[in-house]
Amino acid sequence: DQQVKQNSPSLSVQEGRISILNCDYTNSMFDYFLWYKKYPAEGPTFLISISSIKDKNEDGRFTVFLNKSAKHLSLHIVPSQPGDSAVYFCAARADGSSNTGKLIFGQGTTLQVKP
């Protein structure tokens, strides 16, 4: 039972354009969402997060949007840069106020930004 789904295994965009990575979830108990970036043979690094009480959070080139009614979130990267090429994981947890809550990850989306 995949509670967090990233239905696009890969995405290719041109440098300077917008990258939009999508994530859907099924568990209505999830109340905190995070995006991580991962390179091969390395651990994930945190990018940005959003609480379920918000619908948007922005940090520099990265913006995360949350649509609770649709159980959908997306990560926008603009402008995209070749260094953004990596695997992006969406993660969710059901204990938003505590960072010790366990994370459930999506399958990941491989982003390739072409120069």
Add this chain to the structure above:
Amino acid sequence: GAVVSQHPSWVICKSGTSVKIECRSLDFQATTMFWYRQFPKQSLMLMATSNEGSKATYEQGVEKDKFLINHASLTLSTLTVTSAHPEDSSFYICSAPVAGGPDEQFFGPGTRLTVL
């Protein structure tokens, strides 16, 4: 940001042997650590939650007798893969939150286990 290390970064062992993987929080104390495994091109699957001073909590389907977890101190958790078999070959990653700190968990660099 907080730093989590893992040792070894890669290990090759023969089938039937046991392998210990260490996860350390270098600049903070972690009462809770998490262990994940990742198969090629797949998601990170949570295996267990490691709790300092108490037993680990395993996810459904994870054999606790095969994957022994010991949270010996506030900065160290170990995962021992007992009687390893080729199907245990995977990328094992640990993470830890900072108590009272940022909302995200900090991940180690991972350990690549290959069982021959």
